[in-house]
Structure formats: structure tokens, C-alpha cells
Amino acid sequence: MRRGRLQIAEDMNLEARENGGTRKSRRREALLAEMESIFLEEGFAAVTVDGLAKRLKCSKRTLYEIAPTKQDIVLLVVERWLARVRRMGRIAALGQDGPQRRIFAYVRPGVTETKKASRKFLEDIQSFEPALLALKDHQKQRMEMLEEIIEDGISKGRFRKCHAHLFAEILLAAVNRINEPDCLDAAGVGFSEAFDELYDIILNGVLV
Template structure:
């Protein structure tokens, strides 16, 4: 019989392993390394890692999904602290930038190359674009401006740029990493919304 205490310890150990794996993935990527490499780095057995997921591929998916889940929670916590509706848009994108900042080029390269991980990134990018659209719509309503920026358009633009960031096109064209690109996207959207609301009498 498994006791509650045993279950809690296993859950805590799993979270600890995920913490360590996320740190390794962000710093070094994940395609080249093996289960043996990770177990040695985390000073645990391979069987312990297999308790997190039963194969390398599934372990990668679990770690990448956990990273984006935690990042999303951190971003939402950050914007909950911001009361100004326009500033909230910039805060949101800057918070995404901050969460992506520790990720190395190797991590993003591996995300692009490994389809299941890429799908997680794409899904999160789509969710983020929809969130930007929602935040812009809220800023428009609270500004009570008759000719504010179209929220659907801004959301679509944000989604297009985010997808281009994900595909590496922005980095290729500008040499900006993903985190820096998100910061500049925030600057552009906030400037546009601010100009629109000021022009319309906010």
C-alpha cells in the first residue's frame, strides 16, 4: 500500500528532477544528450529518470511542457500585478521575454528540430497571441476610444511575429535572440496602443 507520505515524496522528487532537467535543457539543449548523460549530471539513476517518463522522447516532452507551464504561470502572475491596461500589454510580452531569456540558442534549435517539442512551443505561441489580442481589447475598452487599434489585427500581427521568432526568422534577419525580439515586439505594440488612445482622447 502506497501511503500519502510516499506519494508526496515521489511528487517532490519528480519536481526536483524536472527542475534539474529544465535547467540543463535551457543551458545546453536536449537532442544530443542521452539519459545516461542526464542521470550523471543530476546524480541519479537512469531508472529514476524513467519514473518521470518511460523514454527519452517522452522525457523531453515532459520537461519542455513543464517549462512552458511554469513560464505561463509566472507570466500571468506578473501581469496580475499591473493595473494599467496599456502597460499590462508590455508587461505581458516582457514577462515572456524574461522567461525565455535563460534559454540558450541550443535549446531553441532543438525545439525547432524535435517535432513534439516544437508543437508545444507553437501551441504556447498561439495562446500568447490570443492573450495579446485580449489585452489590447481590454485596453481599448478602458480607454473608451472610438478609433482604437483593432485588437484582432494586433493579435494577428503579434501571432505572426511570435511564429517568426519561433521559426528563427527574426534571429536570422536581425541577430536578435527570442527574448530580445519579444521585448521589441512589446515596445512596438505598446507604442501603437498608446498613440491610438492618446489621439482619441484618453
């Protein structure tokens, strides 16, 4: 878990710099947070810089100081959101005392944060190539971290020897499926109950 610990230290330093930054940088972060909320709820394809400026009660110039074009603003907001999901996962994982709990602590923020994203937002990402590439890179990084946690569990004798990458792929696919409303409706359970059931099945199997 060495790489994960180094990354978490970098994340904490980044948060400290953001929290202790200048008034201008704090204003920038506040605007990015507000834009993130708008994009997650409404998508971003139909949003204009004029419209954003009016809703955020700032000038267009202020927004263009954050990024030079609407596309750049959108990409910055999306990458910021994805980076926070990864950071939350790493912090949660490193707060656990064993690889079993680290696995689910790591993936849970990816599910809970995605639940805030509207269908329109996710559709807009699919149709905007830079954001789609950012999402694919995000998934690749999540896969690498999850694989690292699994390999750590194998090396410590907590997991039996298995194909760590394949296990990570299957687990993320299951988690993503649970995050879809039709899956929960068909099963007749809520998200937390479904997540706990998956946790039990993965770690304990189904054989008596």
C-alpha cells in the same frame, strides 16, 4: 479578463500543490528543474538518459518513473517550461491596474525566460515535432491572452478600436525581434532600453 482570473487561480492552486507535495513529488520537481537548466543551456538532441542520470546523481529508473522514454522526458520538460512562462505572464498582467501596463507585463516573461535558452535548444525544438507542436500551442495561448487584454482595453475606452488579433500579432513579432542580439547590436541599445522604447512607441506613437 474573467478567463485570465480563473486561470490564475488554477495556476496558484497548482503551485500550492507542488510546494506542499510529498517528498517524492518534490524530488521529481527538482529533477525536472535540473533537466530544464541542462536542456536550455545545451539542447537535448545529444543528451542521453544515461548521461542525465549521472549528472543528476540518480538512477535511470528514477528518470523513467518521470516519463517512460527520453522523448517523453524532453517533451515534459519543454511543456513545463512553456507553461511557467505563460503563468508568469498572467501573474504579472493581473498585477497591473490598466490594460496598457498589462500588455507589456504579460509579454515580458516570454522574452526574459527565452533569453536563457541557447540557440542549440531552440534548434532542437525545431527538429523535434512534439516539442515544436507544444511551442506552437504555447504561442497560440499567448496570442489569445494578449488579444483578450487588448479587447478589454478597447471595451474600457483605454484603447481606440482596432483589430485586436492583428495588434497582438504585430506586438509579439516586435518583441521577438527585440529578443534577437543582432537587433540590439544594430540599434546600440540594451534589452531593457529597447523594451521601454517599444512600450513608448506602441502606446504613444511617433507623431508629436
